Amino acid sequence: MTDCGDPEERLDLFRRAISGDTESLDRLLASFSGYLHVLSRTHLDKRIQHRVSPSDVVQETLMEAHRDIANFHGLELHEFTGWLRQVLVHNIANAVGTHMLAAKRSVHREQLVGSLSASVDHSHQRLSALAADAYRSPASEAGHQETLSELAAALEQLPSDYRTVIVLRHLEGLDFAEVADRMERTSGAVRMLWLRAIEHLRLAMEKQS
Template identity: 75%
Template sequence: MANQIESDATIDLFRCAVDGDRASLDRLLASYSGYLNVLSRMHLDRRIQHRVSPSDVVQETLLEVHRDFPNFRGERIEEFTGWLRRVLVHNIAAAVETHLVAAKRSVRAEQVLESLSASVDQSHQRLASLAADQQRSPASEADHQESLSELAAALERLPPDYRTVIVLRHIDGLPFSDVADRMQRSAGAVRMLWLRAIEHLRIAMDQQV
């Protein structure tokens, strides 16, 4: 599976890509597609998702990163992950400016970009915290980055309701009452759904090891 990552594979792919191995770069970017999909689905304005899909934005982001990778000067995997987010943010902002004329007229592009960047970074931190919760032992920063990709890949493979409840609860940071309102279920039903979703997420991540 394209998004499945074996232990230490992400770090090895990153080092080989930095050394100029294009095949490793292709595999590295594929391993991050789930991570970018989670963020894009969360932050691409829902009013334009009938015109441009989150996966379209991710594909454009991956193409740009692949094209511009020779200019990347970072030395750590977390720097690479940060660069991916910045490219994604610019592409989401461009889509909003193109398809939401009112927003483009009433809000300065710089303000939109700054707000979106802060929101995506916050989602990244919450996603990273959830990834850390799934780890069974202390980990280095590089290990955290790999777990982040593994978590996102596992989320992408969950049934939609499981993925939604985890994203709303852990990444949007909503209380169960608000999650229940969003999902149009009772608070008790949402709690049970969340418990099942977390268990399935752990199983999905264990299958990647």
């Protein structure tokens, strides 16, 4: 993750970015890359990821956010985070509509966007809860957003199995039996994998502090 410094510096960066400072906007958007990757990997239909990758969707989202920053009318950092999620949702919907013929025939775009928006927001809430429960509960909104970005960036650095078990358990809210079924492992093996993954995530977070 691009270092934005402490929460107050991040808030100042946000204010300069939405005021028209292009360099600040570049740094701010880069700091959200890991966060968007986590959400994209979780919600981009696995059946089309051989055609369009989560990274492709994130790159398109960052480019569109940079281009369309004038369309953002909020004044708070959490509003900017929500706006980025909506840009991501629309790009995931575009990918599904382009690469899944069944979706073209059976799902109206408005329904797809609405469903994706709800599920992405739910994942955001779960990610926020993981950040607050496992690490710290910042006093400020800027501090919370900073922690959220740090957590997502650390999650992206984990080995694939560690990242998968945390995403399934925390972002998708599956119980250990469901995670075991999805990962084709025993429940006991999944529990041990999850414990190791959480410890590695904690260490990765400490390195960023």
